[in-house]
Amino acid sequence: MAYKRVISVVGCHAAGEVGDVIVGGVLPPRGATMYEKMRTMEREHDHIRKLLLCEPRGSVARHVNLVVPSTRPDCDVGLIIMEPTEYVPMSGSNTIASVTVLLETGILPMLEPETIVRLDMPGGVVTATAACRAGKCESVEFENVPCFVHGLDLPVEVEGLGTILIDVAYGGMFFAIVDAEALGFKVEPAEARALAELGEKIRVAARRQLEVVHPGNPDIQGVSIVQFDQRYQGSGRVTRNTCIVAPGRADRSPTGTGTCARMAVLHARGQMAVGDELVHSSVIGSEFRGRIKAETRIGDRTAIVPSIRGSAWITGFHHYVLDSSDPFPEGYVLADTWGVSGTTTQ
Numbered sequence: 001m002a003y004k005r006v007i008s009v010v011g012c013h014a015a016g017e018v019g020d021v022i023v024g025g026v027l028p029p030r031g032a033t034m035y036e037k038m039r040t041m042e043r044e045h046d047h048i049r050k051l052l053l054c055e056p057r058g059s060v061a062r063h064v065n066l067v068v069p070s071t072r073p074d075c076d077v078g079l080i081i082m083e084p085t086e087y088v089p090m091s092g093s094n095t096i097a098s099v100t101v102l103l104e105t106g107i108l109p110m111l112e113p114e115t116i117v118r119l120d121m122p123g124g125v126v127t128a129t130a131a132c133r134a135g136k137c138e139s140v141e142f143e144n145v146p147c148f149v150h151g152l153d154l155p156v157e158v159e160g161l162g163t164i165l166i167d168v169a170y171g172g173m174f175f176a177i178v179d180a181e182a183l184g185f186k187v188e189p190a191e192a193r194a195l196a197e198l199g200e201k202i203r204v205a206a207r208r209q210l211e212v213v214h215p216g217n218p219d220i221q222g223v224s225i226v227q228f229d230q231r232y233q234g235s236g237r238v239t240r241n242t243c244i245v246a247p248g249r250a251d252r253s254p255t256g257t258g259t260c261a262r263m264a265v266l267h268a269r270g271q272m273a274v275g276d277e278l279v280h281s282s283v284i285g286s287e288f289r290g291r292i293k294a295e296t297r298i299g300d301r302t303a304i305v306p307s308i309r310g311s312a313w314i315t316g317f318h319h320y321v322l323d324s325s326d327p328f329p330e331g332y333v334l335a336d337t338w339g340v341s342g343t344t345t346q
Helices: 034-044 046-053 092-104 189-209 256-268
Strands: 003-014 017-024 062-068 077-082 114-121 124-133 136-143 147-158 162-170 174-179 223-229 238-245 277-281 287-298 301-310 312-323
Touching: 003 046, 003 092, 017 092, 034 046, 034 062, 034 077, 046 062, 046 077, 046 312, 062 092, 077 092, 092 114, 092 124, 092 136, 092 256, 092 301, 092 312, 147 189, 147 256, 162 189, 162 256, 174 189, 174 256, 189 223, 189 238, 223 256, 238 256, 256 277, 256 287, 256 301
Parallel strands: 017 062, 077 114, 174 223, 238 277
Antiparallel strands: 003 017, 003 312, 062 077, 114 124, 124 136, 136 301, 147 162, 147 301, 162 174, 223 238, 277 287, 287 301
16 A cells, blocks of 8 residues: 555534544644634645545535644634635534534543633634533534624625625625525525525625625635525524535535624624524524624624534544545546535635
8 A cells, every 4th residue: 555645534513514623644734823824724735625525535515624733822722624615714513513523532621511612713712612421522602703794785796686685794704695585495405406506606796796805804805605594583493594605505504603694694683682592493404503692893893792502423533545546636526516616716
C-alpha cells in the first residue's frame, strides 16, 4: 500500500445534518486568529475539503469540521468548518456535532450534569453548554455571535420567477429569507427538489444583485444560504423551515445559524422579544430550539444575542486514505448528485 495520507474522521450528525469531525491526519493551518486560519485553509489546503466532501469519499450532504488549538487563551479549542462550496464563519449544526464528538470521544473532558465548552471560531467566540449524563452528550445549547438584519423586503429579480421580496440577515453567515407559503410551498419532503432548484436561483440572484457586507468584518460578505419559511407560529410553537445549502440541496437540520437569522428578522419586525423562543422544524421534522437572550449592537446595527439548542449523534469512526495512484486526489463532482449547480465554490 502506498498512501499519500491518512485522515481520521469521527462521523456525526446533528438533527440529521452530517457534520463529521477530523480528529487526526491534518495539521493546523497558519494564522494569528481563527479567521486567518480559516482563510489559510481555504487558500493553501483546500484539497483536504475536496478530498473529504467530493465523490468518491464524500457527498454534497456532508460538512467536515477541523479541530485545531485555540488562538485565544479564553477558549478550549478552535474549529474550522468546511462546507460543500465554502468555509463559513459559524454553523449551528456543525457546532452541536463538534461539541458532541469532542466530549464523547474524550478529546475534551466531560463533566456531568453539564460541560461548558468555549469555541474559538472564525466568526467569533461561541460558548456551548452540553447537557451530559452517563457518558452521553444529550444536547448542546450554544450562545451565538451577535446576529442582525441587513435588510427587509429587498427586491430581487429571479430567473423564471420575476421580482420577489426577501429579508437578508446574518446568523453566522448571511441568509436570504423567503416566505415559502407566498410561493405556494408547504415545506414538505416531497418539495425538497423544487425548493433546492429555486433556492439556488435565489441565492445566485441575491449574490449578484445585493451588496451584503458584515459591519465588523468586511471580508464576510454575500448571501450564502436561502431559507424558505412558514409563517411564525409564536413563541414555543413549532415553525417549519428549510435552508438550501449551496450548490442547491436542502439542509436536513433546521439550521442553527438560519434559526438565528430568522430570529433577528422576527425581532426587527417586532414579532419576537428577549426571552421568546423559536422552535424550528426541518423538512425531515427534526428540531432546534432558538431563544433571544439579549439585545446588542454590531457596528451601527441593532442585533440580538441568540442561543440554539439541539442534539447530535456519532455515526462511526473512519480512516480516509489517498492512494498515490488514485486518479482523483481531490475527488470530483457531477451535477446529478452535487446539488443543482454542480460547483464547489460560491
